[in-house]
Amino acid sequence: AQSVTQPDIHITVSEGASLELRCNYSYGATPYLFWYVQSPGQGLQLLLKYFSGDTLVQGIKGFEAEFKRSQSSFNLRKPSVHWSDAAEYFCAVGANNNDMRFGAGTRLTVKP
């Protein structure tokens, strides 16, 4: 069965600093991988997704993620964090779009 681990419950970075949020997955075949962001009072919003092809995926809001099969990872990165990026971030894995399993999330705090 597929599963997702987000090792960091909470991360604090300074505004303008780079960011990397970790995601490790367990899946028996080539997975579909997703990153969602959830701001207070808002619905989950898709940042990016990987299905196949280029392992470096570009998303919205300046985010990118890299699929590394050998490490079973799909880490999310951003070169320069903005205060508005403070939110909860969720990684998900699935066989397709109706079979997603979410991690427990990483809460990002941005210091001025």
Next chain:
Amino acid sequence: GAGVSQTPSNKVTEKGKYVELRCDPISGHTALYWYRQSLGQGPEFLIYFQGTGAADDSGLPNDRFFAVRPEGSVSTLKIQRTERGDSAVYLCASSLASGGTDTQYFGPGTRLTVL
């Protein structure tokens, strides 16, 4: 265009009562999903519909939970004999179709509190 909407935004009920949570998907989306998100956790899949039929209800925790989508658009999640452990945010999402690569768009959720 309008996104996924959910009503009510908050629902407080007493243990043992019956509740209904409503989801209005994006117009034209044939697939609709329900998730439950407990405090400090990621969303947990409950059920999804393709059209009017429940294609996968394997995530429903027990027979107190039931969902319908009679006309292939609006869906209602029904919880009978609510328990305190049912307290969570219930999320709805929709996508153009299921089983492929279409993005799921989420609503803001209904926060259910069972006293």
